[in-house]
Amino acid sequence: MYRYDVIDKEFVADRTAEFREQVTRRLAGEITEDQFKPIRLLNGLYLQLHAYMLRVAIPYGSLNSAKLRKLAYIARVYDKGYGHFTTRTNLQLHWIKLKDAPEILEHLAEVEMHAIQTSGNTIRNVTADPYAGATADELDDPRVWAEAIRQWSTLHPEFAFLPRKFKIAVTAAAKDRAATRVYDIGLALRRGRGGELGFEVMVGGGLGRTPYLGPTIREFLPTRHLLSYLQAIIRVYNRHGRRDNIWKARIKVLVASLGAEEFGRQVEAEWEKSDKAEVDLPDTELARIRGWFRPGFAKLAPRSEAFEAAKAADPAFARWTRHNVHPHKQPGYAIVDVSLKVPGQTPGDMSWEQMEVAADLAERFSLDDIRVTYQQNLLLPHVRLDDLPAVHKALAEAGLATPNMELISDIIACPGLDYCALANARAIPIAQQIATRFADDERAEAVGELKIKISGCINACGHHHVGHIGILGVDKKGEEFYQLTLGGSGEEDAALGQMLGPALPADKVAEAVEQMVEVYMRERRDGERFLDTFRRTGVAPFKEAVYADAH
Template sequence: MSAETLATPDTAPVGHYAYDQVDRAFLHDRVEQFRDQVARRLSGALSEDEFKPLRLMNGLYLQLHAYMLRVAIPYGILDSRQMRELAHIARTYDRDYGHFTTRQNIQFNWIRLEDTPDILARLAAVDMHAIQTSGNCIRNVTCDQFAGAAVDELLDPRVHAEILRQWSTLHPEFSFLPRKFKIAISGSPHDRVAARFHDIGLVAKPGRHGTVFDVFVGGGMGRTPIVGVHLRDNLPEEDLLAYLEAMVRVYNEYGRRDNIYKARIKILVQALGAEAYREKVDAEFAAMDRARYRLPPETVAAIRARFGTPVLDAPSDAADRLAEARRADAAFDRWVRTNTHPHRAAGYISAVISLKPDGGIPGDATSAQLDTIADLAERFSFGEIRISHMQNVVLGHVRQDQLHALWRELGGAGLASANIGLIGDIIACPGLDYCSLANARSIPIAQKLSARFANPALQERIGDLQIKISGCINACGHHHAGHIGILGVDKKGEEFFQLTLGGSAGNDAAIGQILGPALPEDATVDAIAHLVDAYLVHRTEGERFLDTYRRLGAALFKDAVYALA
């Protein structure tokens, strides 16, 4: 797709790109096409082998107990109308909840095949779909949950994520890639999207003539965890489409197709070597008709204008009123410290709604909670909702003088956990409770850890400590990038858990290192407690868990876990 053919929608709801009639006609046709395919599968005219690639193109997986539908939330942005539709689907077609994922999507785990076309039709009616959530394609492009609001932002990555969505949807050359392909964009030099663990990661930074991108390639987790290679400095905005097209063309041509475990771009980059891969990309880039792919400022500005922009008009005393409310309410003050992020506009703040209650399932929300979030978004944040890759929800534009009222409402809905960035803010995949690929259950161990460290004062004392749990080596829970990572493994039919320490998904990206032999579930929970105790004893002033581990090394922590075993 050339820059000139990028679509422009009718009207723009606050926060995200509005679809036009071309988009809506395409979704309608796609739903009716799939309705016919489902009917043929149910009648037996299509075998499962014939049906599988068709359902995956529409986000439908066959898991342990039922079909799972993964709904796309492009760059993590929803409006209240769309959130209410997700609540309706949860109530009507699932078991009253949805699960938000690390790709800023939502999954419904108990879907009947015969209901799927009707669900997709309902989604299409609110400009939603399940395209690019599965299969060997360019998946849902992710970006910063504070996009368009963060004080440290250089550009709004939603604009470029939307450009990449349009470029990659039904791209004829990339419809059947060797494997799935994931892209993340950070609009700030501070990487909040795990860019270095993506097939392509883009991180904005200041350039001589405006904002440019650092380009990372070949990152990933799974069986072969790799921190991405820094492929290019200072990529100009106008060359974004052309350069990414060159990168994916090289992968499509040289990526292995004989072994699904070796078919990712990270394997290709490692096999060729970073310099050889860079040379091939540069040659492809030089040979392209660059004018066809160029993103001139006026095109980017036109796309940007199609995003609804809130009118930010907080009263001049909003910050003072927030400060007064914090002084009067210690619990509220704690929540503000952990669950908010600075806003670029005076008198505003971004509020993070934790989907990690004490003893709860990370990323799950009931239909009532989804409806509540929609209501609160309309009252407090212009109807706009963001989903983070940390499996939480963000209201991006909250007036500081209204934050206390929002917090009280969240408390009544069981959504006021003050744990963002702390030990209770656990990432976990669905694991063996649902997934046919998993070796162990992620959910019970996440619940036990959450309950073990439920005390808010203890969580604050521990500070920044990220626990990430995967039920198998595919690493959907991002355990490789956890300060403490937990991987479920199978030992002769029993569930065990392997610990890794020292991972990070930020600017200091690193892969966690295995601590020692895998442990049973309850022993794993005790082991985490021992690790935390060792950290609290040996840390210096201001050190995070990750800092202490890097300073002292693994031996101290290994002794804390295994010395008494």
């Protein structure tokens, strides 16, 4: 993975020193809360319901054992012993004290981490395909480009006060594991006619109050011009995006109001006028970054007798491999999911002890590499097939081996009203109730792929619009109600969910999900996922089942 050089280290050290001084000035009353708030937000520090929340940046979801151990240490010493992984592959610590925040940032800096730009109206932490460097279906390693974007966007002087937050996702594979269609900018690597690489550039996707799938404004951007093109897009947005209404300030509204074609024309015009050579990285720098993403794989046989024997002997292990183990580009290796979705527990939460276990496993079995996915799970990208039984055993002992990836209990949920100052309703208890109903592994497996995504407010941190079943918490005269949508997808077949019907009270949601699953099991044809059946039948049979008793 990318390692800091002396420049990166000094940069983060300077940032930490700056924040320490700003916190001192705030505590002494030299600056007002109004002036301080954007400063702390640019360092990922929110004030929530019970305490401050620190959002630690995990660039493109990439961690190693030292980083994860440090996060465990911070969770244990400065928080209540756990952290919450988010749909933006960051880690949120929910019980932080302002007076401790500078010290925590110093700890993070020791392991080449920070919380820069994890909030505020700026370019946020860049995300990428969590299978990067491990999957056979990628054209290039997207982390090279994500790291280039991370550095370029860090304290970019022109883009520190955009109309609204700004998120970029990168993928280099045909299968979209980075939800690029629902990002402010989605970048998907493609191969040109002459064999050269370029990006398909999608702009103006996003969820929130007005969800959009991002239209493509350029089919093919030569990779070397990535940064100058990003500058052009964001400059057009910075100058012309709306600032009069927070709900219309995202780039998606500008793109929709101008039309993708006109927006693209303005970007091209701006780009043509810019001095690209001043902005784009020289090949030497790209090569330097790329050099950090070359793991040393061993030459292994494609088949592991130990692995095959364990599968034959242990049905639980076999089930886990069916759902939580994926093919690797390198013979003899596999990609292993670390499930943070134990039914009944909080989705995405991880205790400091579990972080220690995962860090040890990454170090011993995965070339010291571990990733965070936007589905709020972790994964070990490079595990030898021979080691899978040992890895499974260790994960199972730590409660990290629930065999439910992409199944109905692998639910995305934001922190919701249990923590978040913006939320209208709780999300976590709804996820707990649903997952508990489908806690039986066999039943969950029989239902198959079904992605439930829950947000506690319209900001859609839980990606509800793109859930096969999406659940949105709303406040109806002080009561928690939940709107259900069906048929969304955040992947290469991206679609926004369709409203099921009137909002349901909290204690009817899990039941409604169960009713819809029954409809699907009844209606499904060979090999159909829930999503496929819904797309074929439409909303009617599901609606009928859920509202049947509501005459």
